Amino acid sequence: MSTPGTQIDPLDGVRILDLFAGPGGLDVAAHFLGYKSIGIEWDRNACETRYAAGLPTIHADVSVMRQTRFDEIPQSVDVLAGGPPCQSFSVAGRGAGRAALETVKEFIRRLVSSEEESRIDEDLHSLNVDPRTALVLEPLRWLLKAIETDGRDPYRVIVLEQVPAVLPLWDVYAQLLRSGEGRLRGVKYDADCWELKTEQFGVPQTRTRAVLVARLVGSGAVSPPDPTNRPFDVRRRGSNTGQTEAFQTKSSAKDTWVSMAKALDAADALPESSVDMSRFRTEGDTKFFVVSNYGSNGDPKKRGRRLSSEPAFTVTGKVSRNKIFRTQADFDENRFDRFTIAESGVLQTFPHNFPWSGNDQAQQVGNAVPPRLGMHVLSSALSGTAPSKAQLADSTTWREVSPELTARLRDIGCGDRTRCPEGSHKVSRARRKPAL
Known part of the structure; x- marks a missing residue:
């Protein structure tokens, strides 16, 4: 227990690193399970929501953070999680990523091999695909960075999620993580991936996600979380039924x-x-x-x-x-x-x-991982159990966050803004209405 006047460091005891953290779906799940997390998020609006919610955050580009600021990640982090942007893989999008699945699979294999990463980057940049497609490689890059950095231990647990179209890529991830070959330096994981339907875990919404879970060999086999609810049959009837x-x-x-x-x-x-x-x-x-x-x-x-x-x-x-x-x-x-x-x-x-904050709040909501699904996936990955009824019941109401904590987290995440993504804090001026 802290004494009066003691300032608790919000990064103390952080275990989970959430790449592409958004407004905090996985972080909210981690909170209700009793784990502390820190997220990396590029979007300033999502960061404002996270600060208001009391979620430790670094406002940064995931790739830049890995390359130049990796040492800022707390040493206590032993879980790597994330959901790379899915627009280029989504059915609702143009599907550039889906068309490039075989190409991306090859890049995953090349990253694990001993090939120079700069050459791989050059080939990636030469591809005529949505640049966001390559972000699905970032969790693997972070994993390899931890293995290759002196003084860092390999992540004990990895949890990744994406749209169903990415499941073949997660399968390649799982195969390589089980092999321990190349740049993995003999570090092996028990790894598997599945499609999970959100309504089968108590989410009042039909949404299918491709989920990968990996644990260091010796930490226990991985298995999908057990569904708690029945699936919803979207083909039950025509859309014009009375x-x-x-x-x-x-x-x-x-x-x-x-x-x-x-x-x-x-x-x-x-x-x-x-x-x-x-x-x-x-x-x-x-x-x-x-x-x-x-x-x-x-x-x-x-x-x-x-x-x-x-x-x-x-x-x-x-x-x-x-x-x-x-x-x-x-x-x-x-x-x-x-x-x-x-x-x-x-x-x-x-x-x-x-406390949804900033602009584009509907986009923030839509981009997030449903926290209830996150609770089931994280609990299964970290403890091999389902979240308790008490944890699920508590997840309906958020804690009160003081303005002082929000300000402290904003200082950690943005500081003087010089290291935030370029141009991300620009505020467009409202256009003047023409004089009548």
Whole structure:
């Protein structure tokens, strides 16, 4: 216990390094599991959210941090985690990364070999692909950096996540980590990768993630976390089925998926809640349906529907564009509502009072790893167990963070801003309205 006036260093006891940390999905998960983490994040807005939430952060480019500031990572870090930007691999994007999968696989193998990394970088830069595609190599580069740096121990545990299209790359990662060859210098991991559906872990949203978990040989075999809920069948019916009949459909199964209404009503019921479902409540029941900004099952020419009694669509950075209707009559007359940022965060399983800050908050929400999924993955990877009921129950409300801690973390993360990504703190001036 600290004595009055003692300033606790927020980096003391940090175990998890979260690359591409975003607003903190994995860090929030780690917090509720009792682990301390530090994130590296390029986006200034996500950093502001992290500072407000009390999450240790370095505002930096992951690649630059590895090359020039690696010694700033606390020695206590023994877990490497991260989710590289997925836009170039995403079904919703143009898919440049998916087309380059075989090429990227070869780069992964080349990095582990004894080939000069500068030559690999030159070849990467010559590729005519989205530059973000190469960021999927960064976790491997960080792993090799730790092995090759005197005074550093290899990471004991590695946890990576991405969109399903990246699973073949995680499979190559796993094969190499098990081999211990080349630049791994005989360091071997038990490693495996899987596709996990978020609704099967209590997330009120259908979203599939490719997850890799690796542990140093001798630390115990890896296995996927056990699902707690049933999968949701997105092909259950056509998107134009009448709403009245579907609203009345309820499942009494113990471990069914969590619906939007259930998650949002639970958040609404919490003290000083940031969520208010009264606008959708009729005779005590919360009822609405959502028309997605995206197409149904990948078809951009169709707009899918989800009922309040079902999980949400995948929450993306465009979540604020989804339209919410109370009734079919409202739909016919185009009277709609939108999810608030707090409500969108709850659908991602962030605490209802998580302090979203900065600009582009919808994008921050959509980019994040659902913390509840993160809790299951991290708990399985670090202890071989599922999160406890108490830990899951506690994860609905965020701790109060003092302005002093936020300021301290901003000083750690940005300092005098000279080492932040170039131009990242520029604020565009608002345009003047023309005189009438």
